[in-house]
Amino acid sequence: MPRIYIDGRPYEADARQTVMEVAAANGIAIPAFCWHPKLSVSGSCRLCAVQVEGRSWVEISCNMPVTEGLRVLTDSDVVRAYRKSILQLTTLNHPVDCGICDKAGECLLQDYHYEHNGSASISRDPKVHATKFHPLSPRIVLDNERCVLCSRCVRFTHEVSKSKSLGMVQRGDTTLIRASEDGAFGTDAYSDNVVDICPVGALLSRDFLYKSRVWYLQPTRSVCPGCERGCAVNLWHRKPEWKLNSLDPAKNRAIERITPLDNPAVNGPWICNKGRDMARILERPRALQALVAGAPATLEAAIESARDLLAAARRPLALVSSWASDEELAAFSASLGARVRVLVKRDRAPEAGEVIEDGLLIRPDKNPNTAGARALFPDLWDGTSALPDADLVLAWGEGFDIARAPQGARTLVLAAWADPAHARADVLIPISLQTERHGHYTNFQGVKSAFEPCFARPDPVADAETLFARLAAAREAAA
Amino acid sequence: MAGKHLLMTFEVTPTSHTLAEYRARGGYQALEKAITTMTSQQVTAEVTASGIQGRGGANFSAGRKWSVVNLKDEQVHYLCANADEGEPGTFKDRWILENAPHLLLESMLIAAYALQVRHAFIYIRGEFDLPYRRISGALEEAYGAGYFGKPLFGTDFACDLIVYRGAGSYVCGEASGLLTSLEGKRGFPRNRPPRLTVRGLYQRPTVVNNVETLSNLAGIIRDGAAAFKGAGTAKSPGTRLVSVSGHINRPGVYEVEPGRPFRELIYDTCGGIPGGRKLKAVIPGGISTKVVTGEEVERIRLDNEDLAGVGSGMGSGGMVVIAEGTCMVRLLQVLLRFYHHESCGQCTPCREGMGWMHRIIDRIVDGHGVPEDLERLKQISAWNDGNTICGMGDAAGYATTGILAKFGDEFDYYIANKRSRNGGNLECPAST
Numbered sequence: 001m002p003r004i005y006i007d008g009r010p011y012e013a014d015a016r017q018t019v020m021e022v023a024a025a026n027g028i029a030i031p032a033f034c035w036h037p038k039l040s041v042s043g044s045c046r047l048c049a050v051q052v053e054g055r056s057w058v059e060i061s062c063n064m065p066v067t068e069g070l071r072v073l074t075d076s077d078v079v080r081a082y083r084k085s086i087l088q089l090t091t092l093n094h095p096v097d098c099g100i101c102d103k104a105g106e107c108l109l110q111d112y113h114y115e116h117n118g119s120a121s122i123s124r125d126p127k128v129h130a131t132k133f134h135p136l137s138p139r140i141v142l143d144n145e146r147c148v149l150c151s152r153c154v155r156f157t158h159e160v161s162k163s164k165s166l167g168m169v170q171r172g173d174t175t176l177i178r179a180s181e182d183g184a185f186g187t188d189a190y191s192d193n194v195v196d197i198c199p200v201g202a203l204l205s206r207d208f209l210y211k212s213r214v215w216y217l218q219p220t221r222s223v224c225p226g227c228e229r230g231c232a233v234n235l236w237h238r239k240p241e242w243k244l245n246s247l248d249p250a251k252n253r254a255i256e257r258i259t260p261l262d263n264p265a266v267n268g269p270w271i272c273n274k275g276r277d278m279a280r281i282l283e284r285p286r287a288l289q290a291l292v293a294g295a296p297a298t299l300e301a302a303i304e305s306a307r308d309l310l311a312a313a314r315r316p317l318a319l320v321s322s323w324a325s326d327e328e329l330a331a332f333s334a335s336l337g338a339r340v341r342v343l344v345k346r347d348r349a350p351e352a353g354e355v356i357e358d359g360l361l362i363r364p365d366k367n368p369n370t371a372g373a374r375a376l377f378p379d380l381w382d383g384t385s386a387l388p389d390a391d392l393v394l395a396w397g398e399g400f401d402i403a404r405a406p407q408g409a410r411t412l413v414l415a416a417w418a419d420p421a422h423a424r425a426d427v428l429i430p431i432s433l434q435t436e437r438h439g440h441y442t443n444f445q446g447v448k449s450a451f452e453p454c455f456a457r458p459d460p461v462a463d464a465e466t467l468f469a470r471l472a473a474a475r476e477a478a479a
Numbered sequence: 480m481a482g483k484h485l486l487m488t489f490e491v492t493p494t495s496h497t498l499a500e501y502r503a504r505g506g507y508q509a510l511e512k513a514i515t516t517m518t519s520q521q522v523t524a525e526v527t528a529s530g531i532q533g534r535g536g537a538n539f540s541a542g543r544k545w546s547v548v549n550l551k552d553e554q555v556h557y558l559c560a561n562a563d564e565g566e567p568g569t570f571k572d573r574w575i576l577e578n579a580p581h582l583l584l585e586s587m588l589i590a591a592y593a594l595q596v597r598h599a600f601i602y603i604r605g606e607f608d609l610p611y612r613r614i615s616g617a618l619e620e621a622y623g624a625g626y627f628g629k630p631l632f633g634t635d636f637a638c639d640l641i642v643y644r645g646a647g648s649y650v651c652g653e654a655s656g657l658l659t660s661l662e663g664k665r666g667f668p669r670n671r672p673p674r675l676t677v678r679g680l681y682q683r684p685t686v687v688n689n690v691e692t693l694s695n696l697a698g699i700i701r702d703g704a705a706a707f708k709g710a711g712t713a714k715s716p717g718t719r720l721v722s723v724s725g726h727i728n729r730p731g732v733y734e735v736e737p738g739r740p741f742r743e744l745i746y747d748t749c750g751g752i753p754g755g756r757k758l759k760a761v762i763p764g765g766i767s768t769k770v771v772t773g774e775e776v777e778r779i780r781l782d783n784e785d786l787a788g789v790g791s792g793m794g795s796g797g798m799v800v801i802a803e804g805t806c807m808v809r810l811l812q813v814l815l816r817f818y819h820h821e822s823c824g825q826c827t828p829c830r831e832g833m834g835w836m837h838r839i840i841d842r843i844v845d846g847h848g849v850p851e852d853l854e855r856l857k858q859i860s861a862w863n864d865g866n867t868i869c870g871m872g873d874a875a876g877y878a879t880t881g882i883l884a885k886f887g888d889e890f891d892y893y894i895a896n897k898r899s900r901n902g903g904n905l906e907c908p909a910s911t
Contacts, residue, residue: 043670043868044826057865063670085862089831124849125838149824168665168824171648173834175824 002068005053007075019061019072020048030074031083031112033090033199034150035062038269039159042151047086047112051076058082080116087117093128093173094200095145103201105214109148128173136166136179137186139206139273140195144176147202153177153194160270161360163188177202189355189362192276196259196269207276208257216242217256222451223441224258224275225282225323225368225434229361230443231267231275234259235435237454253455255279255435265447272362274354281348282435285418288460291428299429299460306412306427307471309392310336313410317390319345319381321397321414322367325439326448328464329369332396333376335472341388343381344373347399363444372442395425396464414464430461437463481743482736483710485698485718486691491578496613498620501581507626509701513589514632517700519550522593526696529704530716534571535561535652535689536765536795537870538715538783547676548594548684557685558596559661560587560693562603562610563645563652566765567817569797571720572690574732576603576610579694580617584640586696588626591638594686601642601690602657615642649821653869654687655679656823667825668869691720691796712738715783719796723749726756726802726907737782737793744781745800753907757803760885764794766814767874769881773803790881806901807886808893811879812840813905818875829872832859836879843890846897853883853890 004013006028013022023030024037033045041062049058053071058079061072073079090109098104130144149168154177157166165185169178179185195205219234236257238244243252258278260271290302297305310316318340320332332342348366350356357364374380381387383399386406393405396414402424405411413425422428436457440448457463489495489504501507513522527542548556560583564572575583583601591599603611618640621627630637643661650656651666658680660666669675679685695717699707708716715737721744724730728750735744745751745758752758758773763781769791771779779785783793801810819837824830836859839852860876867873883890892900 041670042825046827046866049866060670063672065672082866085858086827089827089835089862092831092835122855123835124852125835125842128834148827149830151825171824172819172822173824173830175830 002066002070004066004069005071007073008071013066015066017066019050019064019066019070022066023061023074028074030061031108031116032062033108033148034152036152036155036197039152039155039197042155045086045090045148045150047083047090049079049082049086050074051078083112083116084119087113088119088122090148091117091121092123093145094148095127097146098201101146101201102204102209102214103146103198107201108199130174130176134176134178136177136203137183137188137191139186139191141204141206141209142177143202143204146200147177148200149175149177150199152197152199153203156194156197157185157188157191161188161190161193163191165191166194189272189274189358190270190360192273193260193270205257205276212238212251212256219259219261220435220452220454221261222434222454223368223449224271224278225441226272226274226278226366227363228365228367228370228444229267229363230368230441230447230449231271231361232261232263232449233271233275233278234261235454255282255454263449266443266445266449267361270361272355272360274362282433286433286458286461287415287418287422287428287430288458290430290460291422291425293426294423299462302427302429303462303467303470306429309410309412309427310394310471313390313392315390316340316392316394317388317406317409318342318394319396319400320373320377321345321347322365322370322373323347323397323434324369324373324464325434325437325451326369326372326442327439328468329373329376331465332468335468336394337376340394341390342377343379343387344370344377345381345395345397345399346370346383347397349383349399365444368443369441371444371446372440372448375442414462414467416461429467431464431467432457432461436461437465439465481747482734482739483718484734485707485710486575486579486582486694486720487734496578496580496617498581498617498624501579505701506581506697507585509697510585510588510592510626511632513700514592514634514636519593519595522589522700525704526593526699529695529699529707531692531695531699531707532715533689534691534695534719534796536566536767538793541688541692544676544688545590545594545686547674548686550595552684555598555681555683556594556596557680557683558587558591558594558599559658559680559685559687560599560601560690561652561654561657561687562601562607562614562690563657564607564690564795565604565649565652565821566767566795566797567814568722568724568762568799569765569795570722570724571732571796573607573610574720574722575690575694576607577613580614581621582694582697583614583690584617584621584626586693587640588631588638589696589700590686590688590693592636596686597638599638599640600661600680601640602651602661603642603644604652605645605647611642611644618642648823649817650823650869650871653871656869657687658685665823667823668871670868710736712782712784715793719793721796721798723798723800725798725800726752726805727800728753735781738780741776741779741781741785744798745776749800752800752802754802756907758800759803759805760801760807762797762799762801763791765797766799766817766878767870768792768794769877770801770885772885790884802907804901804904805907806899806903806905807882807889808840808844808899809903809905811882812837812844814878814882815840815875818871818878822871826868826872828859828863829867829875832863832872833875835859836875843894844903848890848894848897850891850894852894853887856880857883 032048034042050061050072134142217236224231262269411425532538651660655669819833822833863872
């Protein structure tokens, strides 16, 4: 274990590490565009240069092997002057159009300019112009003028997503990032990660384009419900203090974008494109009206009817949701588990054209908590075979067609999203969404991940976690 | 030219490049000597003892480069001849490829034997047509004669050789960019460490040597290191091929022995300047070496030591002769246009700096220069110096600062008067 000194302080290092890795592991921020902890070393931006004590010049830290007793300075006069010069060169042909750039507020070039350069361009010559709004894929547009050619996106498609779909064409200061002609970037299931790793506003998500300034948004940590991997994500929504009152109040409850939250145990710093699009699933029209025999009723009345149904049932069958949190499932188990036959239901099946499984993140089961549900209730309903005989079916979540209930069985449905078929259920109780409550999902590897609420629960909606206790308490009271 | 000759030892005829004539001149005997009477280590020791330096421009000792390759590391080793002769003004390797292809092939076999290489490569620049046909033809002859692909002289040493054509990029002449290109990737140079002799082609130890460097090996083995050191100076042993072009009466490739007067090459061997004009300057070793003034040429010897004394070097041996009356501002414009065009775009200082310098010099030539521009050119050169992945950024800086240091007054005149003091001439001005 060599020991190295960064700015005079000793740090233990692994002999295979670079100075940059040691610095990053110890919370020392060395500025860099091209270096990324999960990608190979490119050494092209030159911004991460540091000075070895006793030398008059600088060398890049991302490619500097650790040697015993190595002493480097990250903030000497020479290093500071050099960073200034590199930032002069980086911004030489950069349009500096932060005012209309989606990356503004979370842009490395902006941050580094303020921190390390701060002066206007010393060039008298016109900037090199390049393509704007070049569609790399239906999901991603590229602004070549903003691009600093760090090659992070190119290396990502070669080393992580393996689609090898991005590369460079031409050379010098007219070099352009381009997608391969076979359209492989459009079918790369992880392509949107390049938007996150782009240090500047060159790669832009069409979905988020001009949707919001990032400083009006706040992230809430959550778990992607798109498959049993359960990737850690940030759900970005409007800050309460920037609430829109008249312009477009719907935006106050909208998920503006979803980005990965680095969790080395589950997903690392990546998520798939489906995870980015989860708002389309989460923001479907809600079930907000309790129904009894198809007619609108108050939530209280619906719960009343539900407990009557449960009390009367001799052979009740429950299909529990694989989108339910561990806490909700535990509440169900504690309240009703002893009395009801329980099968775990897969709420969602893969959609047409969806990637079923790959070697990186995507898993075949498109529900977040099948593992958590089966830990309590081992029996799984495959969704196609006939249900066991029952006189009441409690269907929790999606993925159950009421017409498939056994002959003569009553139906009690707990649903978050609206469905016309709900009118055929004997009782419908609307329940809350993942974005409205705390909870945990257990992924297929057994890793428990927490999610937190972004929005308040709408009034006419019940929380499943407390609902079951009320349904069970009613049964005891009735007995 | 006066002085010893080690490479240009025969008369060039329409058939002098063939295997038959090469063997008649004693060809492939050095190979037999190396393989049948010497071990790999002895060959390397002989090359190291000869003191031969790389002829591609960096003057790095070939023996020291080879000594990094560990013959007992159980890895595949590669050897590659750098025939991507792209340094402007340099066309000496072309002479070898066209007229002595078997000399290169024999020498490469010797190097392959010393480094225990099973597969060797020649990366030849795409624009070379006749050289490509000559080396390919020679390789076919050599395969036919059993020098390649089969165990040689009763040993188990065998070597295959592949000639690979580049697609026209200056940066692919840089050894690591060359290997990246040879691997089929975009020709980006690589960061050091690791050195190519540790991880080169396909991540295996690889020796990349210039064509001229390699071509000297047959002679070194045949005649011994002492004979090689008998030519040239103590620090620059052997002879150098130089390609002379520009404002000169007899341009061409010449073999020179380091240590002889520089003016002898210009005035005696090459016949002086057309129209008897005065010598203004010489770019002595490809445009990436600093310019030498005519006055300096008069008093120095042609070797690395004397050229280093005037801030330059032998470089790649591409000599550009510049006559009195040439506009150095427009000359620098041509050079910077080249560097801008050839910057690969990988690392920031060169990618942005080359274009910036090119735009500045264009503006000066257009008559819109300001005095601060010269400071800026020097500043961008300094930002590039030693701070890029390969040496191209440094090279452009050397070319720029070299001309600015010795002919700065011409730039001051141009900026102040918005016109050239020499009428913007690049062609050799007509005799007056």
